[in-house]
Amino acid sequence: MGIKVGISSCLLGENVRFDGGHKHLRLCTESLSRFFDFVPECPEVGIGMGIPRKPIRLVGDVASPQAVAVHDYRLNYTEKLTAFGQQKAHEHSDLCGYIFMKNSPSCGLFRVKVYQENGYPAAEAGRGLYADALKKAHPLMPMEESGRLNDPLLRENFISRVFAYYDWQQLVKSGLSHHKLINFHTRYKYTLMAHSPKDYGELGRMLADAGNHEVEAIAERYFAALMAVLSTIASRKTHTNVLMHIQGYLKKKLSSAEKQELADIIDRYRTAELPLIVPITLLKHHFNNHPDPYIAKQAYLQPYPDALSLRNTI
Structure with missing residues (x-):
């Protein structure tokens, strides 16, 4: 049995993205999977959002952003994504690492855009809400993003x-x-x-x-x-x-x-x-x-x- 590592489901080729697609990262499926037992999660699907679905974005305070639907800010998923992250952090306490999908308002670990009232992203970058919940629960666990693994x-x-x-x-x-x-x-x-x-x-x-x-x-x-x-x-x-x-x-x-x-x-x-x-x-x-x-x-x-x-x- 390999080392248990969490991963954004889309990186394993699963069609769970908002547009019904994936972001297959072959490094994971063709190399790392020989030694890691991947535990896939898509938090947006996990909280009941469909496939395909309207995209979401982070807005407001960079330190404590809200996750809302791009087309309708009244559709707010902040509490659900945070709670889902806390739940999974507890369920998967035996993970030894996590690989997240870059730029995602739910899974992005670094440089996630947080949009302001003027329609432009803040100069400072944020973190996806699901990734943030896991990082806070397991601050010492190795975590990385798909793009940076290149x-x-x-x-x-x-x-x-x-x-x-x-x-x-x-x-x-x-x-x-x-x-x-x-x-x-x-x-x-x-x-x-x-x-x-x-x-x-x-x-x-x-x-x-x-x-x-x-x-x-x-x-x-x-x-x-x-x-x-x-x-x-x-x-x-x-x-x-x-x-x-x-x-x-x-x-x-x-x-x-x-x-x-x-x-x-x-x-x-x-x-x-x-x-x-x-x-x-x-x-x-x-x-x-x-x-x-x-x-x-x-x-x-x-x-x-x-x-x-x-x-x-x-």
Whole structure:
């Protein structure tokens, strides 16, 4: 069984849009569906709106907009969409991520237009009401929009966060302990360093006296900080730093020629001549021949299945 991830129904090719169509996102059905168990929802259909139907838009205060019919502002769906989002957030508490339809007044996560009395959208962007309800209920859950997933860096970041979120949920289900918390942090050392070396150190200091705190309390603080760090896009500079750290575990095991080849590959990644998958593959090859128990624990070298090919383009 795969990781449960929520998704706007239209992105799976379901004809639930206001015009009776869909917005099929093949990334989901042809790639991610091998590892994710998608839980589709169309909130507009869910609250009883038909297919096809008159379109809706957000109007009024950007911070607290109303969802109304484009042709008749007296038809207001605000309370129903918000309540539906709250209901689904409760029903699907086991989700580890969510993919929303961009620009939607119900599902849009970023840059949704909120129209003003003059007929023009406000300068500030809003958020779809259903998406907003889910975000408020599960603020740490990885969430992304369909359009942004076309960006290789954003796509890799989102999917890696989904797997980390799932990993954490499995830890919680197994029963928290201070020892397990320290082991989790150790396993994510190089992943965290790739996103923010400074924050990795701060998380380590947070856990330094974990034994003096209730495990549930320190775990809650740690997980919130972890997901914030992982939301930061890792750069070539920080990835290179991590690759060089990991390379150090092989310095006494490789020949001079092998060490030089590895150093050259890492440098060519640094200068954007090669994608990340190349130095990662070479490192994994060497550690297969020269196993290291500490490196074998690290999530960094295998944050998600290789078949997703996410590191081939970053």
